[in-house]
Amino acid sequence: MDCELTPKLLPGKILEVTDLGVKVTLKGRMGIIQVPLRSVITDKSLQVGQEIRVYLSYIQVV
Amino acid sequence: MSITVETAEQHYNDPAVLCCLRQKGTVISASDLEDPAIFPDLEESGLLKLSEDSLTIGQVLGSTLDQDADAMTPLTPKLVSHFAEKKTEESGKITTSLSAAAASGLNNSVIRFSINELKGQIEIPAGFDPSVLPFTIPSAPKLEPEDQIIRTLTQREFDVQEVRIGAETSFQDKVLTIREGLCTESLKADPLVKDAELDIIPPDQRHVYSNTIMDVIPIATKTEGILGEGTTHVMRGAVVILTGVDELGVQVHEFGSCEGYLDEKIRFGRPGSPDPDDIMIRIHVTVQENTGMERRGPFAAHKACDYIIQEIREALKKAPAEACVKEDVYHDYKKTGKPRVVLVKEIMGQGAMHDNVILPTEPAGVKGGRRNVDLGNVPVVLSPNEVRDGGIHALTCIGPATKEVTRHYFREPLVNLMAEDNEINLVGVIFIGSPQVNDEKSYVSARLGALAEALDVEGAIVTTEGFGNNHIDFAENIEQIGRRGIKVVGASYCAYQGQLVVGNKYMDAMIELNKDKDGFENEILADSTLCPSDAKRALLMLKTKMAGVPIEPANRNWSQDVIDANQQFIQ
Numbered sequence: 253m254d255c256e257l258t259p260k261l262l263p264g265k266i267l268e269v270t271d272l273g274v275k276v277t278l279k280g281r282m283g284i285i286q287v288p289l290r291s292v293i294t295d296k297s298l299q300v301g302q303e304i305r306v307y308l309s310y311i312q313v314v
Numbered sequence: 315m316s317i318t319v320e321t322a323e324q325h326y327n328d329p330a331v332l333c334c335l336r337q338k339g340t341v342i343s344a345s346d347l348e349d350p351a352i353f354p355d356l357e358e359s360g361l362l363k364l365s366e367d368s369l370t371i372g373q374v375l376g377s378t379l380d381q382d383a384d385a386m387t388p389l390t391p392k393l394v395s396h397f398a399e400k401k402t403e404e405s406g407k408i409t410t411s412l413s414a415a416a417a418s419g420l421n422n423s424v425i426r427f428s429i430n431e432l433k434g435q436i437e438i439p440a441g442f443d444p445s446v447l448p449f450t451i452p453s454a455p456k457l458e459p460e461d462q463i464i465r466t467l468t469q470r471e472f473d474v475q476e477v478r479i480g481a482e483t484s485f486q487d488k489v490l491t492i493r494e495g496l497c498t499e500s501l502k503a504d505p506l507v508k509d510a511e512l513d514i515i516p517p518d519q520r521h522v523y524s525n526t527i528m529d530v531i532p533i534a535t536k537t538e539g540i541l542g543e544g545t546t547h548v549m550r551g552a553v554v555i556l557t558g559v560d561e562l563g564v565q566v567h568e569f570g571s572c573e574g575y576l577d578e579k580i581r582f583g584r585p586g587s588p589d590p591d592d593i594m595i596r597i598h599v600t601v602q603e604n605t606g607m608e609r610r611g612p613f614a615a616h617k618a619c620d621y622i623i624q625e626i627r628e629a630l631k632k633a634p635a636e637a638c639v640k641e642d643v644y645h646d647y648k649k650t651g652k653p654r655v656v657l658v659k660e661i662m663g664q665g666a667m668h669d670n671v672i673l674p675t676e677p678a679g680v681k682g683g684r685r686n687v688d689l690g691n692v693p694v695v696l697s698p699n700e701v702r703d704g705g706i707h708a709l710t711c712i713g714p715a716t717k718e719v720t721r722h723y724f725r726e727p728l729v730n731l732m733a734e735d736n737e738i739n740l741v742g743v744i745f746i747g748s749p750q751v752n753d754e755k756s757y758v759s760a761r762l763g764a765l766a767e768a769l770d771v772e773g774a775i776v777t778t779e780g781f782g783n784n785h786i787d788f789a790e791n792i793e794q795i796g797r798r799g800i801k802v803v804g805a806s807y808c809a810y811q812g813q814l815v816v817g818n819k820y821m822d823a824m825i826e827l828n829k830d831k832d833g834f835e836n837e838i839l840a841d842s843t844l845c846p847s848d849a850k851r852a853l854l855m856l857k858t859k860m861a862g863v864p865i866e867p868a869n870r871n872w873s874q875d876v877i878d879a880n881q882q883f884i885q
Contacts, residue, residue: 253752253786253816254816255786255815255816256815256816257815258813258815260810260811260813262811263834279834279835279836279837280713280715280811280834280835280836280837281572281712281713281714281835281837282713282782282811282835310782310783310815
């Protein structure tokens with residue numbers, strides 16, 4: 253199927269911080285993402301409740 | 315890429331731009347020109363600059379290129395010769411002034427025709443004033459068939475001023491009492507339900523924390539007849555809200571949960587949400603651990619909730635008719651001679667809470683209904699009265715602001731508006747599920763097209779709750795209807811976050827349901843769902859399209875100004 257997937261700047265919040273990575277929830281309840289710490293760019297030390305922004309689109313199965 | 319002759323005709327008055335390198339002496343045809351539909355993209359990326367003296371496609375077809383020119387070059391009078399002059403608007407105007415003959419008093423003269431085959435002659439006075447004809451014209455009887463009533467539904471509303479917990483469930487003198495042990499008993503409804511609690515939230519004490527709102531359910535019951543006809547009793551001033559977690563404390567609808575303070579998490583007064591003065595009866599259900607994201611978990615919570623509501627319904631059945639504060643009578647009509655239209659409501663069908671119970675025994679109930687996922691998500695037709703009588707119990711998809719809860723279907727603004735409109739004949743409301751996988755989506759969409767064809771409708775409005783992969787079905791549903799020559803209007807939340815990922819040429823009349831200023835799914839229950847004002851815009855858009863009036867193309871990006879401007883037409 254020919255879909256036009258354009259990334260949108262979605263805000264979200266940090267739900268959990270571990271020594272390995274962070275878990276974030278996306279605004280609009282579009283899901284929860286868990287990523288390693290090296291995928292996060294920040295000037296502050298990571299804390300639960302901090303607001304984040306991420307470019308995201310849909311997942312297309314290939 | 316070059317365009318076809320057909321596309322060139324559609325864009326006759328749009329600027330002409332070369333699609334590829336062309337040499338001096340080329341006689342310009344459609345195959346030398348770029349598609350104007352992509353000009354906004356080209357301009358945005360700096361590849362194209364249109365000037366004021368650009369010629370239109372209509373002007374350049376058949377003209378000759380005077381010098382070699384690159385792709386993306388707008389054609390101007392300097393570059394081509396033998397182009398057509400632009401037609402001024404005046405030349406195409408139709409004048410409505412009196413003809414010279416009429417003005418000079420020729421009305422009373424006679425035009426005479428000789429007829430060879432017949433003997434004699436016919437005289438027709440010029441101007442066709444029937445009063446001077448040598449005979450009288452029998453006046454044709456006016457044939458305006460009356461609307462035929464197919465079925466009638468009476469809804470009696472009963473005020474609720476207080477809700478209490480007590481020893482027996484009863485409803486008397488506007489006071490609803492709910493039996494204390496009812497919640498414990500409701501666990502019998504499904505073994506997955508581990509706990510159920512109930513509390514009362516008066517309108518002035520809404521700043522209370524709540525787990526995610528899974529549904530908003532009206533309290534209504536049949537006292538006579540089946541769903542869609544006979545008599546229904548409805549409570550006014552009290553509504554049930556269902557909330558849920560699993561045994562580990564994980565919110566049911568985790569992805570679409572809207573836990574938080576009730577006064578902040580609900581847009582009160584929307585068709586689906588509690589009204590500003592409603593007493594909320596909160597039923598909180600705990601389901602077995604890790605079943606909140608499976609199909610069986612949320613359904614078990616709805617079953618337990620329905621068990622509790624059923625006992626309240628039994629008390630409401632006994633309410634004396636004379637105690638009702640309002641009586642509404644709804645008809646399903648057969649309107650001969652009016653354009654046949656259909657309303658298509660796309661509902662979620664991906665599984666778990668993305669499911670709906672269709673046609674339960676009691677209004678907005680669970681028991682006796684069939685779920686659209688079990689039915690393979692194929693289109694199912696309900697009469698307008700069946701919808702207004704609680705024919706849909708939503709298990710309620712994720713995305714709080716855009717999901718349609720059970721109360722939304724009970725008070726669906728488009729159903730009411732289209733059913734009561736005197737210019738159209740709403741033949742039915744089609745509910746079609748949105749499956750997960752694309753080939754299943756195509757299968758059900760094709761059945762929708764066949765159904766619309768069999769119903770012989772001239773117009774259709776297609777709506778969808780939520781956003782995401784259901785927009786793929788949304789586009790396909792519109793296409794399947796549109797390609798059969800049926801005029802179709804779409805209504806959905808899209809805005810910024812939910813922009814459509816697919817489209818087709820039949821999606822030229824769309825209604826945006828967004829109410830968030832930044833265009834986000836803002837996690838406030840029912841905020842960006844279909845409201846009466848959206849319904850009016852959608853119906854006017856459909857009537858406009860059916861009348862053959864061209865719809866202006868949409869802006870490239872979501873803009874509230876367009877919605878505000880269109881809103882003025884219905885005020």
